[in-house]
Amino acid sequence: MKRTAILTFQYYRMLLLYNIAFTIVWIAFALYGFGELNTVVLFWAKVSGFVSAAFIQHYSAKESYFYFRNAGYRMRRVIMLAFLADALGFIIIFLLFTFIIHAATHFIG
């Protein structure tokens, strides 16, 4: 379990900059297209950001897949786990952010 978590984190770390950059681009694109930012649009931008980052990684650093394979892991599994971790992280940050906004609104009035 710990080994799986470390390998997933290592793969996720390789994607991180691409992931953030693409997510921002997709959010900007969605804002421009839909004119508003709601939960569905944000989640769609997050998923698109991750997929775009994984796609770029696949074509620019595919050689590193042999590291994960030599650790005994299928890439499909590593990518899927990284995606789940990314989605979970996003949901937690989103909920925290929403909670903070509501709390701030409530206390400030």
Place this chain on the structure above:
Amino acid sequence: MQPRTLLVDSVELAFDNRKILQDVALQCSQGEIMGLLGRNGSGKSSLLKIIFGSLKPAYRYVSIDGKYIYNGYADGSIAYLPQHNYLPHGIRISSLARMLIDPIFWDEFAEQPVFQNHQHKTVGELSGGELRMLETLMVVYNKADFILLDEPFTHISPVQTEFFKPIIKACSQRKGIIITDHQYYNVLDVADRLIILENGCTKPVNGVDDLVTYRYLSGIK
């Protein structure tokens, strides 16, 4: 414990209707080093990738002790050193090594000077030779029972080559190793037996004379 045996048979691989591999059969048991020779483009790397499971041919049969293996790497039975660098950038060497090295051999691996000197660095901070040495060591000390080495001697100096030969020999006492390299004399030094890939088929090599017969060498000096 009975040594395990890797069996590869009936491999068929073609690119653009050009048959690369068509009559491949080989067997490697724990405790032996098998040298795989062949000219450029003969399909050596493709064959190793097929055994490893990262390349899907039209047909293949790979088994260990008679049990069919769909993906050699997925159950941790086979490890593979590709020709190119494979360690991911931006992660410390010590963190990468912990994921690949068999815990039983960790102390032996950690004693290697190249690891001791560079364990806190990342891939981008190493020279090509240092990186290649670490990558090779991480495959050799992997927990897999079978090790596939694709050109382990190509990007390293002669001194480093001599350093690796006894390590590979020692590793073969507990693992089965298939090794290929264009520095055939180094392969001859470490291999217990040889096969050659010619016209997509594997053929046994019983002596250096056979390498001339199969037109791998132009002559013997």
